[in-house]
Amino acid sequence: xxxxxxxxxxxxxxxxxxxxxxxxxxxxxxxxxxxxxxxxxxxxxxxxxxxxxxxxxxxxxxxxxxxxxxxxxxxxxxxxxxxxxxxxxxxxxxxxxxxxxxxxxxxxxxxx
Amino acid sequence: xxxxxxxxxxxxxxxxxxxxxxxxxxxxxxxxxxxxxxxxxxxxxxxxxxxxxxxxxxxxxxxxxxxxxxxxxxxxxxxxxxxxxxxxxxxxxxxxxxxxxxxxxxxxxxx
Numbered sequence: 066x067x068x069x070x071x072x073x074x075x076x077x078x079x080x081x082x083x084x085x086x087x088x089x090x091x092x093x094x095x096x097x098x099x100x101x102x103x104x105x106x107x108x109x110x111x112x113x114x115x116x117x118x119x120x121x122x123x124x125x126x127x128x129x130x131x132x133x134x135x136x137x138x139x140x141x142x143x144x145x146x147x148x149x150x151x152x153x154x155x156x157x158x159x160x161x162x163x164x165x166x167x168x169x170x171x172x173x174x175x176x177x
Numbered sequence: 178x179x180x181x182x183x184x185x186x187x188x189x190x191x192x193x194x195x196x197x198x199x200x201x202x203x204x205x206x207x208x209x210x211x212x213x214x215x216x217x218x219x220x221x222x223x224x225x226x227x228x229x230x231x232x233x234x235x236x237x238x239x240x241x242x243x244x245x246x247x248x249x250x251x252x253x254x255x256x257x258x259x260x261x262x263x264x265x266x267x268x269x270x271x272x273x274x275x276x277x278x279x280x281x282x283x284x285x286x287x288x
Contacts, residue, residue, distance in 0.1 A: 099276060108267055108282040109220065114275075153219055155277070163208045164233060165269075165277055167219040 068092060069156050071168035079176055084141040086171050088154030091135070097157035098130055100139045102150045103170070109153055113139060144175045180204075183268050183280035191288055192258060198283045200251040200268030209251045210277065211243060212267040220267055226251060258287045 070089050078084045086100075097116055101109035115121045115128040115137065127140040137156075141148055154168040181202045190196050200209065208227050212220035225233035226245045234243075240262075242254040251268055263286045271277035 101279075108265070108279045111276050111278060163225060163227060163271070164222065165210065165271070166222070169219050 067168075068158060068166045069154055069168035071152075071154050071171050073169055074172040075174045076171055077174045077176065078144050080144060080146060082144050082175075084144045084148065084173055084175070086139040086141075086152050086154075086173065088137045088139075088156075088168050089135055090137070090154075090156045092156065092158045093132075093135060095156045095158055098128070098137045099155040099157075099165075100126075100128060100137075101153040101155060101167075102148075103153055104150045141173075144173075146175045146177050149173055149175045181268055181270055181278050181280035183266075183283050185283060186281065187284045187286075189286045189288060190255065190258065192260070194258075195254070195256045197255065198253040198266055198268075198285075200253075200270075200280055201249055202270040202278075203249055204270060204272075204278070205248075206270035206272055206278075207248060208271050208277075209245065210267075210269040210271075211251070211253050212269065214265045214267055214282075224253075255285075258285075260287050263287045 100113040102112050103109045113128040115130045121128045125142045129138045151170040151172045153170045158164050184199045211223040214220045222235050223237045224243045229245045240257045244252040265282045267282045268280045269277045
């Protein structure tokens, strides 16, 4: 089992819709979870972090964490074509050496 | 300021060359990372430095040699690379329990 798993997509949504991106992780001791956006040829850009169970909202983005189910999600409301990118889920695994492990990423396509 | 600066942005090197990638941050972060990313793949961890000491080496070949001269700088020395080492090399830094911020990366091509 991979440490962090994501559906590779592409996930296609129309402009203005809600995009829902999902991520599962295997290390039950993990405490820190991050979502990065990566445009083609560019470096990952941090868009959300979440550390506690529940929802965390920042503008059009909402991160959701369920530690019991080992599940993290990212909702993007009012999706825009500029949101088209690969979204990487990252988990700080509990090795004691601050190891940040990435999922394979989900490619999101928002059509006008 | 959440800036991590990597130089150079692009690098083309021959298989017999020696080159270095540089990374700098002034956020006071004490953990710094090198990642390698191939096209359409996620970043793959290479090295972690914690408080200027190498804490993780993910079985990276010795032709990649990291160095952390001080808390703000991280280097990656390259020697005798292979064409398959061509990739985007990413540096990141983070606080102990906080978010990791990436530099813009160095696009490396080995010819």
